[in-house]
Amino acid sequence: MVPLAARAGQVSLGSGIRRASPYRFLRRHGWSYLFLIPLFALVLPFVVYPLIASVEITLYDWDGIGHPTRYVGLDNFARVIHDPLFWNAFAHTFEYAGVLVPIQLTLALALALVLNNPRLRGAAVYRAIYFAPVVTSAALVGIVVSLLLTSVGQSLNHALLQLGLVREPVDWLGSPTLALPTIIAVGIWHTFGYNLVYFLAGLQSIPRELFEAAAVDGANAWQRFRYITVPMLREVGAVILFLAILGSLQVFDLVLVMTGGGPYYASEVVSTYIYRFAFTPAAVQAEANVGYASAAAFLMGLLVMGLTALQFLAAGVLRRQRAEAAG
C-alpha cells in the first residue's frame, strides 16, 4: 500500500517524496486555477492597472481631456497635504468608520447569536430580511432614504411632528451636526447583513460539544459566551473587523447621493473629495484636476493598503496563537 503525503502535488512512495508530474498537477488542480482566471481577468485591468497608471497622473496637472502634458512633479501631493479640506474629509472618513464599525459589529454579533439558536423558527427568513439591504445599491438606498427624510409627502418628519416628538421639521441632511450621523445610521443598516452572515458562519463553526460540556459543568449563558464563543470567534472576528473597517473607509455612494459632502463639507469624506476634483460637475464651471484627485486617491490608497497589511499580520498572529494553544 502506498501512503499518500498530506501536501498537494506530492506523492510519497515508501521512504521518499516525489513531486507529481505537471500533467498530474494540472489534472488535480487545473479547474481551481481555471475558476480563478475570470477574477484575475477583471482585477488586473480594473484594479491593478489603474493603480499603476494613476501614479504617473499624480505628477501632472491634467483636466482629464486629451493626454497629460503639464508636469508638476510632487506639487499635487504637497497641495493635498496642505489642504485643510482634505484633512477634514480624512477626519470624517475615520469618524464614519469609527462610529459605524463598533455599532454594526455589536448589533451583528448579537443578532447572529439569536439566529444561531437551533430552536428559532424561520431563521432563514430573518437572515434573508437582514441581508436584503446588502444586495440593494447604495445609491438607490441613499435616494430613497433622502426622500423619506425630507418633506416629501408622508415623510419621517411628518411622523415625528404628528407624534409630538419635534416642534418643526428636522433638517436631517442639511444640518451640519446631523448630516454625518444620519449617513452613518443608514450605513449601519445598509451593510449590517454582511457582518451578520459572517458572524453566523463563525458561530456555526464552533463545535456544539464545547457548549454542551460547559453546560454540564454548570456554566451559564454569559460564561459560555465569554469563555467559549469569544475565544473561538477571535480569528474570524479579526477578519470581520478589518473587512468592516476597510469597507467603511471607502464609503462614497451614500455620501454623494444623500448630502454631496455638505453642508459646507460637514459630511465630506475622502472619496467625495477625490470625486469633486476628478469629475467637477458642470454646474461648478471649473476645470477638473485629475492629477490632483489622483494624488489624493494615492495617499488614501496607501493608507488602506497599510491597514490591509495589518489585517494579514493580525490574522497570522492569531492563527499562530491558536495553533500553539491547541498544540
Added chain:
Amino acid sequence: MFRTTRRHVLRAALVGVVGTAIAACTRAGSFSPVPSAAPGSASSTGGKSAAPVTITHWDWWVTQGPTIDQEIRLFQEKYPRVTVRKTTQVTDQYPSLLQLAVKGGTAPDVFLIPGTPDLIEQIGQGWLRSLDQWATAEWRATFPPQSFAEGSNIFQGKLYTAPFDGPSPWLQLYLNDRLFRQAGLVDARGNVQAPRTWAEVSAAARAITRAAKGDAFGWGFGDKQKFVLPWQMMMCQTSGTPDAQTSFDLRTGTYTWASNPVFLDWITFFMGMKRDGLIVPDVMSIDDETARVHFASGRFAMLIGGVWVQSGWTKTNPNFTEYTVVGLPHEGPVPTSYFYRTPGGVGFGIASQTKLPDEAWLWFSWLNSKEAAIRWVQAGQGVRVFPEANKLEYARTKPYREYMQVALEGTRLAPAPNLRHPTMDQVKPQQTLPDIQGILEGIYTGQISDWKGALLDLQNRQNAAFAAAIKDAQSRGIAADPAWWRVPDWNLTRDYVQI
C-alpha cells in the same frame, strides 16, 4: 451510469459563461439596429446614400425633452431615411460622459456643447467638426447680426456651432398667486403685487408666512444638488455687479466678492429672511426639482428658476397655472446692472467622429432653423436667437408671456475682449475651495460666522489663482496681458459698443 457531481455542474457553468461572453463580444462588434453607411460610400465621404441611417443626438435637457422629441418626429417625417436616436444624459456628468464617448470612439453625431471644457479646448482635442462646408454665407445670413464671431463660435476662421438660445435673463422670480392673494398682496384689479426690490421681497415673505400660519413660507429653494444657493444670490445681478455668478468685474479685471458691497448686502438680507423664519426650513435637504413641486403645491410663495420650470410643471403639476413671472428683484429702486450677452453664441455641434456628416448637418440645421425656433418658443421653452421667433403672440400662457417680456427687456450687450484676444480662453485659474457655493452653504447653515471675512478670503484666493494662471500661461508661451481683462469704460446700464 453518469453521476452529476457539484464539480461537473461548476465546470458546465464556467464553460457556459465563457462561451456566452465570447459570443456576446463577437456579436457586439457587428450590432447595428439600422445598416449604417459603409466606409468609402457616398454618405461617409459627404455625399448622399439611399440606405436608411441612424444618427445619434445627445443633450441634457429634461423638461425640454418633449419639444426635442417633437422636432425629431417632424424631421423624420420630412427625411424618412434618417432616424434620430436621442439620449438625454445626466446634467452634472454630461462633460465627463461626452469625453468618455469621444475617447471610446462612440461620440454622438450631434450633441449639445457642454460649458466645460472650454470650446477652444474641445476643438483642440478634435471633438467637433467644422461646419464650413455647409454653413454658407447664405445660411449664416439667416441669423441676426453678430451671431457668429471669432473667439465665440468661430476659431481660426472655422465655424463650429451656432447660437441656439436668445438673449435673456436665464433666471426669473416666480410667484405663487394663491399665496400672494391669501396674504392680501394684490392691487385694486386683483393682480398680484410683484416685489421689485429686496425690501419688498422681505415684506411679502413676512406677510405670506404670517397669513399661512405655518402651512406655507414666503421663500423656498432646494440646494441638495449644490448649485441653487448661488441662484438666490443672482439677485445681485440686477444690483450693481456685471457677474453675480463669479463676481469677476471686467471694469477692474478682478474678482470682487468683498470689494463690491452688494454681495455682503445680499447675504445680510437673505440671512435676515432665514432668521425671521420666512424660508422653508429644510431647503438644504431637498433638490431643485422637489422644491419646484413644493412651490406648485403651495408650500412657499417665491422661487427663483429658469423658463424650464414652466414646462416641468406641465408634467408634475399640470393643474398649476396660477403663477406670475417677473424679473429678479434688485437692491435699490431701479436695476443698476443687467444680465449680459456677447456676440456669437454656442449651441449644438457635430462630432468630428461622425460617419454621417451630411445627415448630421441636416439635423443640426433643422434644429437651428427659424421654423424650429418658432415652435420652440410656442412650446414655452424659452426665447431663441431669431427675433422673428420671439413674438409675444407666440406665448400660449400668461406666465410664459410674462417671461418673454422679462427676457426681451432684461439684457444688455457686454464687452467681449476674448473676441479680440482669443488666447484669453487659455488662461485657466485653478479651482480653489471653498468656492462661493461652499461659502454660501457655510453661511446659511451657520458654520461660517464671519461673512465678510469669508468673502474676502474667497476674493483673495481667486485673484491669486487668476494671477498665477496668467503667469503660467505666459511661461508656456501663450500671450496673456492682464490689461485685456480690464474694460474700465463699461457702463453697466447700457449696451457696450465693441470697437
